[in-house]
Amino acid sequence: KAGVTQTPRYLIKTRGQQVTLSCSPISGHRSVSWYQQTPGQGLQFLFEYFSETQRNKGNFPGRFSGRQFSNSRSEMNVSTLELGDSALYLCASSLGVGNEQFFGPGTRLTVL
Amino acid sequence: AQKVTQAQTEISVVEKEDVTLDCVYETRDTTYYLFWYKQPPSGELVFLIRRNSFDEQNEISGRYSWNFQKSTSSFNFTITASQVVDSAVYFCALSEAGFGSGGYQKVTFGTGTKLQVIP
Numbered sequence: 001k002a003g004v005t006q007t008p009r010y011l012i013k014t015r016g017q018q019v020t021l022s023c024s025p026i027s028g029h030r031s032v033s034w035y036q037q038t039p040g041q042g043l044q045f046l047f048e049y050f051s052e053t054q055r056n057k058g059n060f061p062g063r064f065s066g067r068q069f070s071n072s073r074s075e076m077n078v079s080t081l082e083l084g085d086s087a088l089y090l091c092a093s094s095l096g097v098g099n100e101q102f103f104g105p106g107t108r109l110t111v112l
Numbered sequence: 113a114q115k116v117t118q119a120q121t122e123i124s125v126v127e128k129e130d131v132t133l134d135c136v137y138e139t140r141d142t143t144y145y146l147f148w149y150k151q152p153p154s155g156e157l158v159f160l161i162r163r164n165s166f167d168e169q170n171e172i173s174g175r176y177s178w179n180f181q182k183s184t185s186s187f188n189f190t191i192t193a194s195q196v197v198d199s200a201v202y203f204c205a206l207s208e209a210g211f212g213s214g215g216y217q218k219v220t221f222g223t224g225t226k227l228q229v230i231p
């Protein structure tokens with residue numbers, strides 16, 4: 001079974017730009033979660049999608065948004081980028097509540 | 113609110129030593145799930161183990177073992193005879209299940225423990 005894939009792997013943007021990150025979950029997994037990982041804050045939960053519906057959201061500003069498509073693939077968008085958005089963005093898929101999550105390799109975003 | 117505390121930020125051991133990584137959690141739910149993940153230097157988090165709140169049985173998998181104690185809200189991880197390949201950041205995580213609006217999963221991660229195994 002193919003694992004979770006994320007594209008692109010690396011991104012460099014400037015302040016004020018916007019960015020879209022993509023995640024393809026493991027086949028059969030309908031739950032996709034996004035996390036931001038930084039050295040100072042650790043792993044912070046962004047949001048979770050299940051069957052195209054956002055079920056849960058972390059404490060991030062509205063500049064962070066996402067969506068999930070009917071094939072369970074998910075995208076995350078960050079608008080009006082700030083320097084502090086530089087981080088590793090991780091996507092994880094699972095079968096649902098209480099199940100283990102399988103993580104992708106992440107997208108490393110650098111905001112200059 | 114749920115919380116996961118990994119008080120050990122960094123641990124260094126010499127190869128073949130045993131090491132225990134501590135994890136203490138807080139939750140008001142009676143049904144919850146606990147996990148350990150490993151993040152090697154390559155960066156990709158790898159799932160190690162899952163436990164639900166009703167299963168306090170300890171588990172052993174090769175050199176890895178886990179001790180779950182609800183009485184102390186702890187889910188500790190022991191590596192026996194550590195090896196250099198065990199060097200990584202280890203995360204403990206807690207998942208509560210919300211059952212409103214079709215259910216949701218909220219996973220909280222600890223801040224991680226960086227383990228360095230010295231040859």
